[in-house]
Amino acid sequence: MPAPVATSAAPPRRNAALGFIFVAVLIDVMSLGLIIPVLPKLVEGFTGDTARAAEMLGLFGTAWALMQFVAAPVLGLLSDRYGRRPVLLLSIFGFGFDYVMMALAPSLAWLFVGRVISGITAASFSAAGAYIADVTKPEDRAKSFGLVGAAWGVGFVLGPAIGGLLGEWGPRVPFWAAAAFAFVNGLYGLFVLPESLPPERRSPFRWRRANPLGSLALLRSHPELLGLAAVTFLFQLAHHVLPSIFVLYTSYRYGWGTSELGLMLAATGVANIVVQALLVGPISRAVGDRGALLAGLACGALGFAIYGLAPTALVYWLGLPVFALVGLIQPAVMALMTRRVGAAEQGQLQGASASIIGLTGLIGPGLFTLAFAWSIRGDASQALPGLAVLLAAGLMAAAALLAAAVTAASPARQGEDPG
Structure with missing residues (x-):
């Protein structure tokens, strides 16, 4: 327990x-x-x-x-x-x-x-x-x-x-x-700023838990945490596709220049702010943190699929409202993970989660830039310039399936602290 x-x-x-x-x-x-x-x-x-x-x-x-x-x-x-x-x-x-x-x-x-x-x-x-x-x-x-x-x-x-x-x-x-x-x-x-962690709830510092691999021991000690950590790895890895190839992809496929790129980036930023500031709370209360997580992952997979298959810039823009709901994912997964450890382990949990995100930062850019480069080489009639984005859609879909399986035993509405 x-x-x-x-x-x-x-x-x-x-x-x-x-x-x-x-x-x-x-x-x-x-x-x-x-x-x-x-x-x-x-x-x-x-x-x-x-x-x-x-x-x-x-x-x-x-x-x-x-x-x-x-x-x-x-x-x-x-x-x-x-x-x-x-x-x-x-x-x-x-x-x-x-x-x-x-x-x-x-x-x-x-x-x-x-x-x-x-x-x-x-x-x-x-x-x-x-x-x-x-x-x-x-x-x-x-x-x-x-x-x-x-x-x-x-x-x-x-x-x-x-x-x-x-x-x-x-x-x-x-x-x-x-x-x-x-x-x-x-x-x-x-x-x-007041201190949030009283002395009686603190835990000793041990170097064997401070290295990235040692920090994952906490995740292995809680089966659901390990599964949610894997979900985090998959969706964070998928998230690197746009920072890695967005400019190259949209310029190559739709002929976007600086103004079009800037407008899309600004719109994406505003949509993300709206979702995280205004929608996360109501949606989590309505369907629970599990429901919010699954909805965010499903919208992420669908949004990436639209981006990767969009034949025109207009269709690409239509994917933005769908993709914006990926803003539900990180708050929901962190809410689920923090419920499963004690007060003295919250820092270790956050550190382990940040290490996972850092690892995706080492893998993602190379993975998606190479996939994009491969997809546009050779005969243009055979090219699939959206291949890297569709790969990200597949990672999001895999994360959604894994999240559904990992959290299946949890109550639909995550309003109570498990214990």
């Missing part, structure tokens, strides 16, 4: 804490987004060659994902041992110092080290997830995780837009802005 989870604190404290987590995630993601438009230019300035810059950016992205994979379990376990507050604050201030370091970077090697540190500090989102589990009732967790997901969406809509404007003043200016955001965020938390 799963260990009991922590109950929520008094509503005012819980609301204030969730407000900080929302703002903290929003500012952290905005800071990450600020540098997206200018990092390639800065790298190209060091290399002096566009092709070499592209290679280095690929290396930077791999290193960032690798650091997420390695560091997330460590930070999650540290939050179980010392509390969520110090881990969150140290990571936020670490973000700030890292952006200063990259703003001052005199060489490509210095910039690379900055991206490595950024990957480590970004792994603090596992502590944020554990904080939410500490202060939120089990039946409200999907809604709370959905609000944090909306913060991600808002941050990635605003961050690149602001970064692009600031970049007109120079490629290093957005780094200084990102540092300022991070330091303000840290000072805000220093004065308003």
Whole structure:
């Protein structure tokens, strides 16, 4: 029988804490987004060659994902041992110092080290997830995780837009802005963020559980957790298809230029915000977290299928409202997973989940770019440019079938804490 989870604190404290987590995630993601438009230019300035810059950016992205994979379990376990507050604050201030370091970077090697540190500090989102589990009732967790997901969406809509404007003043200016955001965020938390994990509910730190493979021991100890972790791996892997090939695919198939690409990206971001901020809570209450998870996975599979088969840009656009409901998946799966561990294991759980996501970041880009490249080579009459997207649809469908099987023994309405 799963260990009991922590109950929520008094509503005012819980609301204030969730407000900080929302703002903290929003500012952290905005800071990450600020540098997206200018990092390639800065790298190209060091290399002096566009092709070499592209290679280095690929290396930077791999290193960032690798650091997420390695560091997330460590930070999650540290939050179980010392509390969520110090881990969150140290990571936020670490973000700030890292952006200063990259703003001052005199060489490509210095910039690379900055991206490595950024990957480590970004792994603090596992502590944020554990904080939410500490202060939120089990039946409200999907809604709370959905609000944090909306913060991600808002941050990635605003961050690149602001970064692009600031970049007109120079490629290093957005780094200084990102540092300022991070330091303000840290000072805000220093004065308003309470600790969510009392000393009596903390667990000792053990290095054997802090490595990515060791952190998965928690998942193996709970059969349903292992199944839900596999679901997470499949849908997160599928999710990498659009960041990896969206620009190439839509330009190749529909002839989209910068304006069309920007409009679709903006519309996707807005749709994601609407789903996670406004729909996750009501849908989870209506059909339970299990129902929301299955609906999100089914819509993800269907949406990817529409994207992969769409013969025209108009049909591709018609897939957006369907695909937007993938925003139900992550809040629902995290709500289900957090119910199945105790308060002293929430950080470890979040760290293990973040490691799984980091692993998909190491696999997904290469998988989908190679599939897309293979699909458009040779005789154009035999080409299937949507092959990579259809592969993602298959992964989503497999995740839906697995989720249905794993959660079959759970009640349809997940309003009660199992125990």
